[in-house]
Amino acid sequence: MKKRWFVLLLLLLFPLMLPSNVKAVTLREYEDALQQYKNELNDTNNKISISRKELEEIQKKIASIETQIQEAINEVDRLEKEIEKNNQEIAEKKEESKRLMEYYQISNGENIYLEYAFGASDITDMIYRLSIVEQLTDYNDKIMKELKELIRQNQLKQEELRKKQEELKELREQMKKEARRVQGNISSMEGMVPNLQGQLSEYQDKVTYYRNIGCAPDDVIGRDCAKENNAYGFVFPLNGYYWQSTGFYWDGYSGHKGLDFAQGCGNPVKAVANGKVYYVGDNKDVYGAKMILIVHNYNGRKVFSQYTHLSGYAISENENVQAGQLIGYVGTTGWSTGCHLHLEMSEDIGWDYNRPGNYWTYTDHIVDPYNYIPRG
Numbered sequence: 001m002k003k004r005w006f007v008l009l010l011l012l013l014f015p016l017m018l019p020s021n022v023k024a025v026t027l028r029e030y031e032d033a034l035q036q037y038k039n040e041l042n043d044t045n046n047k048i049s050i051s052r053k054e055l056e057e058i059q060k061k062i063a064s065i066e067t068q069i070q071e072a073i074n075e076v077d078r079l080e081k082e083i084e085k086n087n088q089e090i091a092e093k094k095e096e097s098k099r100l101m102e103y104y105q106i107s108n109g110e111n112i113y114l115e116y117a118f119g120a121s122d123i124t125d126m127i128y129r130l131s132i133v134e135q136l137t138d139y140n141d142k143i144m145k146e147l148k149e150l151i152r153q154n155q156l157k158q159e160e161l162r163k164k165q166e167e168l169k170e171l172r173e174q175m176k177k178e179a180r181r182v183q184g185n186i187s188s189m190e191g192m193v194p195n196l197q198g199q200l201s202e203y204q205d206k207v208t209y210y211r212n213i214g215c216a217p218d219d220v221i222g223r224d225c226a227k228e229n230n231a232y233g234f235v236f237p238l239n240g241y242y243w244q245s246t247g248f249y250w251d252g253y254s255g256h257k258g259l260d261f262a263q264g265c266g267n268p269v270k271a272v273a274n275g276k277v278y279y280v281g282d283n284k285d286v287y288g289a290k291m292i293l294i295v296h297n298y299n300g301r302k303v304f305s306q307y308t309h310l311s312g313y314a315i316s317e318n319e320n321v322q323a324g325q326l327i328g329y330v331g332t333t334g335w336s337t338g339c340h341l342h343l344e345m346s347e348d349i350g351w352d353y354n355r356p357g358n359y360w361t362y363t364d365h366i367v368d369p370y371n372y373i374p375r376g
Contacts, residue, residue: 025220026221027207027210027221030203030210033203037199041193041196041200044192045193048186048193055182055183055186061175062172065168065171068168072165075157076162080158083154083155205302206297210300234273234323234373234374235270235374236375237269237272238263238270238341239270243263244262245261245262248369252366257344257363258306258342258345258369259343259344260341260343261340262338262339262340264330265311266329266330267329268314268330269328269329269341270323270325270326271294272296272345273296273323273372275294275296275320276318276320277293277315277319278293278294278318279293280315285334287335289334289336289342290310290333290334291306291309292327293305294307294321301347302348302349303372304347304349304353305369306342306343306351307342308344309330309336310330310331311331311339312328312329312331314326345372345373346367348365349361349362349364
């Protein structure tokens with residue numbers, strides 16, 4: 001009988017001994033994740049720096065190759081002109097030799113007046129002049145041979161230079177292809193940086209928050225510390241009488257993205273929770289509405305609040321604010337038909353906070369403010 005009761009007790013207790021599907025998270029795990037993102041961000045930035053230096057070296061090589069190609073083109077042009085000049089000199093030497101040979105042949109004819117043909121005063125002078133003619137003819141032949149050899153050498157140089165040009169052009173294309181590859185790697189890594197920075201910021205906020213409220217590294221969040229369901233205690237943004245003129249009905253694409261509370265212009269507007277102001281101004285709204293954007297840390301999760309149509313501000317960007325602190329005043333700036341506060345809230349992604357410029361990603365994360373604030 002006792003054995004049966006013991007077995008029954010084990011069966012009742014067994015489900016309680018099974019591991020829970022809910023993973024307990026400690027502060028140390030958040031700290032480890034924070035360090036991991038720091039390391040990843042540093043590693044990515046280092047790789048970007050190395051790749052930029054590599055790209056700079058490749059671009060220098062491309063510039064050097066371009067210079068060599070132009071130098072080869074210039075040298076081919078120079079050789080072309082020299083060949084043309086040498087051909088002209090050969091033609092002139094041929095003509096000169098022709099005249100000298102004619103002169104020499106006339107001197108050997110039978111019926112010729114030596115004085116008239118050669119201008120010689122006597123036979124000695126004539127023999128001397130004929131000797132000079134032969135020497136000049138031989139010299140011209142030698143010069144023509146040298147010029148022809150020079151032309152041949154220049155033509156060989158031209159061929160080598162043209163071949164070098166083709167090789168340089170091929171090398172240039174390879175370098176350009178490599179530059180595109182490195183630039184693609186840089187762009188890819190640079191695209192990772194905002195996400196890493198966002199993750200780093202998120203975990204830095206979590207670690208700072210839990211440390212500040214006294215969590216120890218091995219404390220399980222929500223069990224050993226930060227037990228409150230609403231760690232920051234969200235509050236209603238207005239004092240006194242108000243009228244909710246428009247409710248929240250947003251489906252991710254259309255509708256009203258927040259809550260509108262009608263109240264007299266100039267009435268105080270309060271921060272709904274502790275947080276940090278990251279925007280104050282009127283240039284985000286296309287109609288020029290004055291607004292304030294604040295990021296909050298709700299049990300380690302980022303929650304964002306937006307206060308729009310204000311008439312003025314009581315805080316500045318980068319200020320830390322407390323729940324219930326005066327931040328601005330009810331107004332009717334921008335697209336508005338009367339004095340009221342438009343309160344808008346989102347989770348994880350804030351307008352131009354961790355996804356700069358991506359407004360529609362932000363709107364996917366908009367939530368009903370009543371998920372957080374009490375009903376006034």
